[in-house]
Amino acid sequence: MITALLPEIIIGIASLFFFTSSLLDLKDRTVVNAAIGFSGLSIAAALISLGSHGDFFYYAYGVDRFSRFFVLLITGTFFLACIITKGMKQIPSEKISELYFFISVVVLGLIMITTARELITLFIALELASYPLYIITSYRTGLGYQFEAAVKYMIFGVVSTAFMLYGISYLYGAFGTTFLHEIVAEVHGHMDNSLAIAGAILFLVGLAYKLALFPFHFWAPDVYAGAAGEVVTFLASLPKLGAIALLVRTVSMFSGMENLLPVLAVLAVLSMTAGNLMALNQQELKRLLAYSAVSHAGYMFLGLLAPDQGGFTAMLFYGTVYAIMSLGAFLVALQVAGDEKGDIPLSNLKGLWGRSPLMAILLTIALASLAGLPPTGGFTGKLLLLTAAWKAGYLWAAVAGVLNTVIGIYVYLKAIKISLVGDEEDTHALLASPTAIRIAAAAICITLLYLGITPGKLISMADMAVNALS
């Protein structure tokens, strides 16, 4: 039992540690290293708990292969993000401990989201994973619109939470229970029940907000642009994983509902198109990545359309790749941010090849992966998603996906071009990144290429996780 819950325990201890350390006067370096240590430890815990099973709190909390797959993913992302953000340039020194405290709570909440099997527990886990994010959005030195961003983020969050709670109440009304296993048992009798359908949709809307799916994405660009780079690194990768896990779990329950999947297909296509179109003219790197998140949310929704054709597996695969490639992009963004504490315009990338070839290679690979070019993991992931959607009969959605890829390629190649061929005269000095960052950069490059060339291992892992659902 202890092994099954080991990741939760480690993260819990971590949050207590950072809560205490925020009251003490520790050196920045110590705190950052502690965060890296704790996150590394949590990966080990996740690995240990990978194969374990167990039901807790009267089936409200169930550890299975699916949840532990995501726990491994979340802790891995947490660790990588801690290394990438270790510079903490845009965060006021006295807030660093607090930042880690809140992020630990978020991670705990996300782990609970992937594991909880009861609607109220799920709701609490979601809130646990959301509120700290509103707070840390405002942690940024200088500027001023981080507060605006935080308020927007919070209000949006509250609205979506309200919809979600509304949905939960409908579901309770339709099924008379909040336990997922009891809902699954009865779901076949309620396929045409309007109450159940409305409940499911409202519940999904709350998740779509988390994933920044059009038209529930409006918070994303403003928050990405307003918050500190370090905060956005966490915010752009971690919560998405929780949202993907819960989406897959929910849709696997309700996929029999007629008309539900076509609606999701329309949302997917709308979101990828809108995201790509809006990314087209962006000059600020974080804002561009926000719109990129919108379009990727659309791509990932394609996986939901094909529950029986490997769509979920594809979604898990793509979620993993997405976390890695967006972390890669943010790694570069943080490196070129400089000390001016302002935004990160694309022109900061000029002459990157001359300043730091490694960063230029990483940016190229990460963006190529986001665009879906071979031989990167992003290509394989998109291929899996599109073929799954196609096999499930949504040929038009798959075609729309391919067309969108073309627009996406333009968006990302523009940034790559600036970094590779920008004239070197108006560049700043050479980029001297710390060794840990360089190692992380190289690791991300290698992983993305590895997943592009031999995706078999991860696919089979994702397959096992998805099989645990039914």
Added chain:
Amino acid sequence: MENYLFLIPLFPLLGFLLNGLLGCRLEKPFISYIGCASVGAAFITAVLAVYDLIGRPAGDRQLVQVLWSWMAVGDFQLDVSLMIDQLSAVMILVVTGISFLIHIYSTGYMHEDESYWRYFAYLNMFVFFMTMLVLGANYVVMFVGWEGVGLASYLLIGFWYQGTENADAGKKAFIVNRIGDFGFVLGMFLLFTTFGTLSYLELFPEVAGLHHQGSLSMNSPVMIAICLLLFLGATGKSAQIPLYVWLPDAMAGPTPVSALIHAATMVTAGVYMVARSNILYTLAPTALLIVSLVAAATALMAATIGILQNDIKKVLAYSTVSQLGYMFIGVGVTAYTAGIFHLMTHAFFKACLFLCSGSVIHAMGGDQDMRNMGGLCRKMPITYATMLIATIAIAGIPPFAGFFSKDEILWKAFNFPYYPAAGKIIWFIGTLGAAITAFYMFRLIFMTFHGNFRGTEEQAHHLHESPISMTCPLIILAILSIFGGWLGIPHLIGQHFGHVSNVMEHFFEPVFADSQAIVAAETGILHHAPGLEWTLMAGSVLVALAGIFMAWTLYIRYPEYLLEKLARAYSLHYRLVYNKYYVDEMYYLLIVLPVYHLSMLLWKIVDAIVIDGLGVNGSGWIIRKGSCAAAKIHNGYLQTYGSFFVLGVVAILGFLIFYQ
């Protein structure tokens, strides 16, 4: 050892990455070191692997390493795997060994060049792809290497890209090769749809088995089609009629590149491919007939063009085309061993010849015209001696390497089992070509090294022997040009020297066993009186000597006088040959011009108006407008955002509730 095969391509790949990515910041000695050491390491690994191979019993000589599964779609399973058997063993030793020598030579030859690092990066890239081509254990890996060496060749031909002519030569090589590759790819597709696999170890036993069961007859149309399509690929890569035209132009690249890529290794890939697919060809005698006839025609035609070329490298280029023709005659008359044997000896002496010509060009300050040379033997003794040895070898004088391999090919052609009558014709053409080869090669020697120097004062002053880094590879290659042929001494001669056996034939036996069995079953084993073989052998030596004598008469004994007379008496022939039979002009009129006009038409109307105007720019315009519209929603006001959020929810719910 099979677990270390991957090291052979890996070393040059690392060299390429190091020199290619960091080369511009490295010192020249370090670049040379990386370039040579990586290929040297690959050579040593190859030697170790082959040593391991030879240590095994003859039936078990196969090292296979599966690196990873590339893709598995349905029934289609494709591994990236490497394999060394007897055939690839010889190839890999030749490729890595000669590459190593030429890398060393290049450190001297390219020393002054500004883009020194780029040169070595490309050269290492070439070696990487060439080793993949040779070691690949299925057609797809071979094709990856096949395309890769084409790319390296293109980059190196146009290495001095400042000159339009060089860049054009590179493009020509690339485009002509693409035509051949088209055939190769179609051949692969047809192979896969017919037999369901592209892996050598599965495909060849399957084909042989099907033939034994009787479900695959001799000369079935599909086999002929496969073989001819693959051969089309070979005509591109190995410069045979009708796709040979790129090779002479490819001489625009640096001379060591010509030696390595366009003489010793890459251009022989087609011969290797046919030998590798021997079982397929053996089952398609018609395809073999076409291969050997095309090869004989190429051998003769290129040799005649070589007679009147004045550019020292052009002579060697046409000579290469002609010699490749001999190799294809060998594999075309089912004498696969002989073809590969000639490939090997040719790699030695032709690499030597090219490197010698490089040494001469180096001394002449870049001048390649033989009319400006003469009398260089006193100034460059090492170059002269090595080049003379290689020339005797290519002319086919015993006991030099070329004699044994060429003679075996001619003898086997004479006894072409499937088509004896055609075999006699091919033998005759081949022997005639041998005489012409001896003539033009000695013409080259006489014009370059004998007589009086005809260049400018400045050039005369500048003449010097090349540095040791260049002469050393020459000497090694010259030695190989003498002794390399002794690996394949025919039984007829060997029995008089204490029963020296034909090492080559013996070594290759398991690879070609199935093919030989099929040939024997079809035609019966032929026995010949040793007298006939002696006669033919003596005949081919005599015609070579006659060719040499002709060259001596025309260029040493009575220079100028006879030549002019001959040129006037046969002015039509003279002009025809001098202008290379106008093949380039013919291709230009018949293919390039029509394609050019058609493409202009397509460009002006279809592309510029329909595709660009309506398609590309039109859709781009729509997307830009869409982008502006989408950006307008993001006005920063929370109430706008909230409205969209709620509208979205309402729309979905409305659709679901009321549309049911």
